[in-house]
Amino acid sequence: MEILISVYVFLFGLIFGSFFNVVGMRMPNKESIIKPRSRCPECGHTLSAWELIPVVSYIFLRGKCKDCSKRVSPLYPLMETATGGLFLLSYLHWGFSFELIVSLLFVSMLVIITVSDLTSYLILNKVLMFFFIPLLLLRLTVADLYPWWIPIVGMLTGFGILFALAVLSRGGMGGGDVKLYAVIGVVLGFPGVLMSIFFASLIGAVIGIFGVLFKGMNRKSSIPFGPSIALGSIIVYFYGIQIWNWYMKIF
Numbered sequence: 001m002e003i004l005i006s007v008y009v010f011l012f013g014l015i016f017g018s019f020f021n022v023v024g025m026r027m028p029n030k031e032s033i034i035k036p037r038s039r040c041p042e043c044g045h046t047l048s049a050w051e052l053i054p055v056v057s058y059i060f061l062r063g064k065c066k067d068c069s070k071r072v073s074p075l076y077p078l079m080e081t082a083t084g085g086l087f088l089l090s091y092l093h094w095g096f097s098f099e100l101i102v103s104l105l106f107v108s109m110l111v112i113i114t115v116s117d118l119t120s121y122l123i124l125n126k127v128l129m130f131f132f133i134p135l136l137l138l139r140l141t142v143a144d145l146y147p148w149w150i151p152i153v154g155m156l157t158g159f160g161i162l163f164a165l166a167v168l169s170r171g172g173m174g175g176g177d178v179k180l181y182a183v184i185g186v187v188l189g190f191p192g193v194l195m196s197i198f199f200a201s202l203i204g205a206v207i208g209i210f211g212v213l214f215k216g217m218n219r220k221s222s223i224p225f226g227p228s229i230a231l232g233s234i235i236v237y238f239y240g241i242q243i244w245n246w247y248m249k250i251f
């Protein structure tokens with residue numbers, strides 16, 4: 001039974017992931033997320049039902065459009081699989097509890113902002129507000145993983161530190177990142193939010209170094225910070241306590 005539920009949760013995640021791709025790619029361009037049906041951006045070929053099956057269609061079509069054979073972005077199957085995996089991880093971690101709702105909302109938001117930041121360098125207010133309100137309400141009521149003031153301090157800390165970084169970097173960090181960290185602070189609380197900023201910076205730095213070494217980027221190249229923030233926050237949300245305990249044992 002447990003395995004059956006796990007499979008369902010993963011498939012559920014794949015389908016949501018496919019929707020999050022659409023949201024993350026269309027909303028920054030002010031397009032409707034419902035209509036029109038998904039098309040090939042190159043030739044306009046409308047995707048048939050089976051071409052919309054997450055991951056499977058990508059594999060069968062070998063990553064190419066059926067009509068014009070142009071490459072389909074690997075971001076689609078990648079984010080679909082990531083969402084499936086994160087939904088499954090959420091279920092395995094929290095079981096059927098109120099925290100599972102927080103978990104699903106949190107990873108969904110992080111997938112959407114990763115897609116929009118990667119494809120258009122934007123983290124939309126609309127997306128953040130959509131998740132911020134239910135997450136705050138859940139944290140302050142039924143999903144009380146910490147005392148009530150912990151998420152509030154987390155929110156103010158996340159926003160405050162990123163705001164200071166944005167001012168100091170003179171536009172190197174976007175306003176979207178600052179507001180995103182207020183939401184992350186609500187979920188991770190304090191000091192989890194600090195740990196998340198630390199991991200996000202570390203991941204961002206590694207990506208930056210790889211970019212300079214292998215992709216011919218320079219210090220002025222803009223690399224979206226959203227994906228690093230998402231990854232760092234997911235690590236802390238699921239494994240922060242273990243990492244902290246492990247760290248304290250060593251030092």
Ligand SMILES: [Zn+2]
Nearest residue numbers: 040043065068
């Ligand atoms: Zn095409």
